[in-house]
Amino acid sequence: MNYYVLTLFPEMIENGMHTSIIGRAIAGGCLSLETVNIRDYSLTGNGRIDDYPYGGGAGMVMQAEPICRAYEDLVQRIGKRPRVVYLTPQGRVFSQQMAEEFAREQDLIFLCGHYEGIDERVLEEIVTDHVSIGDYVLTGGELPAMVMMDAIARMVPGVLSNRESGQYESFQDGLLEYPQYSRPEEWRGKQVPPVLLSGHHGNVERWRRDQSLLRTLKNRPELLAGAELDKKDRSFLRSLLDETPTGQDGQEPDAGCGTSGTAGMGDGKGLTPEEKKILTKLLAFSEKA
Numbered sequence: 001m002n003y004y005v006l007t008l009f010p011e012m013i014e015n016g017m018h019t020s021i022i023g024r025a026i027a028g029g030c031l032s033l034e035t036v037n038i039r040d041y042s043l044t045g046n047g048r049i050d051d052y053p054y055g056g057g058a059g060m061v062m063q064a065e066p067i068c069r070a071y072e073d074l075v076q077r078i079g080k081r082p083r084v085v086y087l088t089p090q091g092r093v094f095s096q097q098m099a100e101e102f103a104r105e106q107d108l109i110f111l112c113g114h115y116e117g118i119d120e121r122v123l124e125e126i127v128t129d130h131v132s133i134g135d136y137v138l139t140g141g142e143l144p145a146m147v148m149m150d151a152i153a154r155m156v157p158g159v160l161s162n163r164e165s166g167q168y169e170s171f172q173d174g175l176l177e178y179p180q181y182s183r184p185e186e187w188r189g190k191q192v193p194p195v196l197l198s199g200h201h202g203n204v205e206r207w208r209r210d211q212s213l214l215r216t217l218k219n220r221p222e223l224l225a226g227a228e229l230d231k232k233d234r235s236f237l238r239s240l241l242d243e244t245p246t247g248q249d250g251q252e253p254d255a256g257c258g259t260s261g262t263a264g265m266g267d268g269k270g271l272t273p274e275e276k277k278i279l280t281k282l283l284a285f286s287e288k289a
């Protein structure tokens with residue numbers, strides 16, 4: 001995978017991308033990264049690339065020509081016209097599915113805006129994909145570009161080692177990841193769930209699946225509606241409806257089952273009345289299907 005980034009802050013991209021797993025993948029040749037400073041394509045040669053918006057209003061607009069020149073110079077050099085992703089809160093919201101799709105490309109160009117935006121005419125000419133990373137506003141497209149490049153890179157063969165492989169992580173099967181524990185067995189009075197020390201592989205797998213279901217229900221119930229649930233999943237979820245509700249203070253009604261101690265993540269076991277309502281509907285639907 002070859003990444004190209006058109007930006008006013010190439011050092012921000014370079015610093016962020018030459019670190020950790022992505023940095024290793026670039027050093028190892030699985031990924032390549034080239035940043036292009038849009039300022040180098042300023043019309044006046046003084047580095048100025050923005051101007052006042054026609055029609056008035058606050059802020060400045062990045063002009064079409066410097067961006068177009070930076071783009072044309074790049075595609076000339078690489079000899080192809082890859083997809084161009086423009087990072088904007090007005091775009092389609094990025095997802096794991098989109099990361100998997102972009103990962104099948106050989107080359108990707110990211111266009112990062114700043115100020116109030118970019119002259120629409122150059123966007124019409126060069127951009128193939130408008131992408132947002134969520135419903136909040138950031139000061140520029142650099143962090144979103146890095147978010148996308150990171151998520152896409154994980155899906156590129158060779159970037160992750162077997163240990164790091166994303167095969168069983170959140171979203172792969174439509175559920176959130178289960179909680180993880182490492183040494184020591186007791187930390188500040190908190191025990192590792194006993195089932196994880198039991199050595200019983202089947203029970204461990206079942207517990208993890210249940211925790212994934214519970215977490216997804218509590219934090220992202222809309223994902224649970226789309227997940228594939230088998231008989232054992234439904235049976236676990238049904239059992240949650242029979243438990244006494246957890247108070248607002250997070251007091252556990254069922255100590256000793258090995259699920260306490262995760263309340264901080266919003267996934268203490270007792271369900272709120274609202275969660276029970278969601279779950280009841282979901283089970284009715286899932287049992288019909």
Ligand code: 6GU
Nearest residue numbers: 087088133134136138144
């Ligand atoms: Cl892609 N850009 C900016 N500036 N803000 C954002 C965004 C992108 N996605 C969410 N917020």
